[in-house]
Amino acid sequence: MDVINTLGLFIGSLISNTLASLSGGGAGLIQFPLLIFLGLPFSIALATHKVASVALGVGAAIKHIRSGSLNWTLAAYVVAAGSLGVILGANVILFVPGRIAEALLGGLIVGLGLYSLFQKELGQTEQPQHRNHVGMLLGGLGLALIGILNGSLTAGTGLFVTLFLVRWFGFDYKRAVALTLVSVGLFWNGIGAVTMYTAGAEIYWPWIPVLLLGSLLGGYLGAHLATQKSNRLIKRCFELLTFVIGFKLLFGF
Template sequence: MDALNTLGLFIGSLISNTLASLSGGGAGLIQFPLLIFLGLPFSIALATHKIASVALGIGATIKHIRNGTLAWKLTLYVIIVGSFGVILGANLILLIPVKFAEAALGALIISLGIYSVTTKELGQISAPQHRNALGFIVGAVSLFIIGIINGSLTAGSGLFVTLFLVRWFGCDYKQAVAITLVSVGLCWNTIGAVAIYQAGATIYWPWLPVLLVGSLLGGYLGAHLAHQRSNQLIKRCFETLTFVIGFKLLLNL
């Protein structure tokens, strides 16, 4: 890559990961297609993107720990129950029709945005609920399924986790985004990257340093903005990304 393409890759990575860190997901919206545009085949771009996305989680985790915004017990719960789905999904991606899966995912993500838009007070205040044995069992099944999506596809799983934490466990958007960035951005993505590499995917190592720097800085910057801004603004960013990502996945058919 020449200097211009390297700069473009860094800027794309920085922007996509800042938005993802602010909204709770969606880094693959810009970063993954950019890798394909610059010449990487789908499977190599996917594996490379997943490795780079780990830095998003690192940057966001550092900032959220410093801010003291994490609910650690709920975060560890999300990490543990979703990790099994991530491993399964990383092995399934080589077996399922990617276009069909992405179309279905796009429709589901759009439905998340519609639900959030039409539910005005959603995630504006913390109102803990379903934090009993049955609630955690239902949550574990749901997060396992979302983990499969995270392990197999390129964008959107963090948005599912964010909205699930808001709707099912009664988190506000700030709490949900913080938990999502640590559990999904750092832990799930690390597990998924290792699993997809072991499943036979190839990583394009020469581009990783630029992507890692952009992801790390973007994760930290987005977490900083999320801490400074209101739940209402984070909700609007979340909704915007759901529509953009959802329609992008549908239009890829």
């Protein structure tokens, strides 16, 4: 790429990952379409995006660890619960046309935003629930289903995990976003990238350094903002991103 395209790729990656790190998902909203716009075929763009998104989790993890807002036991639970789903989804997407699935996912994501919008106090304070053995088992099944979406589609599934952690386990938005960014951004996306690569998907390695830098810095910056801002602001950012991503997937623009 020339200097202008390289700069555009970096800025797009930085912006998308900053928003995702603040809101709990959605880095693919800008980054994935940008890769296609710059000339990569769908499958190569998807695999390349998955690899780059791992740096989002690294950047977020560094900040959340430093701030003491991350519970590694809970993060390990989310990783374990969703991993099999991620592997299954990453294998399936290589053989399934994505347009109908993306439209359905878009409708679901818009529904998430509407639900959060009308539940005024959702995620504003932590209210622990469903954290006994039965609740953790059922929660693990829910995360496994979201993992299938994460492995197979490009954007928005981190938002599912964020809202699921808020609604099912009673986390506030700050805690849920921290868990999502580390579990999904670092581990789920890493597992998905490795699975797609071993299944035959091609990664465009020349663009990876620029994408990794943008994802790493964006992940750290978004996590920094998330630790400084209120749960209500994070909730509003989450809702805004669900509407933008949802309508994009739904209508394909």
